Amino acid sequence: xxxxxxxxxxxxxxGQKMAFGSGHFVLNLLPGALGFFMFFLLTAFGxxxxxxxxxxxxxxxxxxLSDPIMGFISDNTKSKWGRRRxxxxxxxxxxxxxxSMTWQMSPENSQMYNFWYFLILSILFLAGNTMYATPLVGxxxxxxxxxxxxxxLMAFSNTMGQIAWMIVPxxxxxxxxxxxxxxxx
Numbered sequence: 001x002x003x004x005x006x007x008x009x010x011x012x013x014x015g016q017k018m019a020f021g022s023g024h025f026v027l028n029l030l031p032g033a034l035g036f037f038m039f040f041l042l043t044a045f046g047x048x049x050x051x052x053x054x055x056x057x058x059x060x061x062x063x064x065l066s067d068p069i070m071g072f073i074s075d076n077t078k079s080k081w082g083r084r085r086x087x088x089x090x091x092x093x094x095x096x097x098x099x100s101m102t103w104q105m106s107p108e109n110s111q112m113y114n115f116w117y118f119l120i121l122s123i124l125f126l127a128g129n130t131m132y133a134t135p136l137v138g139x140x141x142x143x144x145x146x147x148x149x150x151x152x153l154m155a156f157s158n159t160m161g162q163i164a165w166m167i168v169p170x171x172x173x174x175x176x177x178x179x180x181x182x183x184x185x
Contacts, residue, residue, distance in 0.1 A: 010146035021160035023136050028161040032168035051115045059122040070134040084135035091132025098125040
């Protein structure tokens with residue numbers, strides 16, 4: 001660790017670190033849980049593995065293309081709330097609503113209906129998540145100009161994100177519980 005002191009003006013208060021870190025917690029929790037939905041589609045819904053594979057690939061391809069575009073838009077935005085905050089706010093609301101809507105499928109629907117429903121909603125969710133995530137990460141680099149404080153801030157937020165990944169595997173327990181699905185014990 002460096003012995004170089006961070007100037008008081010460059011220190012990020014603990015409350016702001018917590019708020020920023022909680023954003024990374026959610027940022028890792030929701031997409032991680034979305035990945036576990038594939039198990040649910042294959043088992044409880046009996047979806048063809050080919051369709052489930054397409055559902056795993058196409059939204060991620062969209063996400064790979066949309067992230068740099070959102071970064072460009074956010075970098076070039078000028079507003080009284082800053083160039084990051086409006087997108088973080090709107091993206092958080094959109095991704096929260098769309099994430100919950102993604103789970104509103106019924107096994108009584110046809111396989112193709114569920115395929116298109118999940119494909120469209122997961123792409124829309126990832127669009128909202130991109131609108132939230134890309135500016136959020138950019139905001140972290142702008143919260144302080146001090147290298148050491150920025151490193152501490154990013155370490156804190158990444159730790160919060162990793163805590164989310166310790167929670168996500170428990171979705172397997174919940175989803176695979178035969179009382180919650182149509183699986184036989």
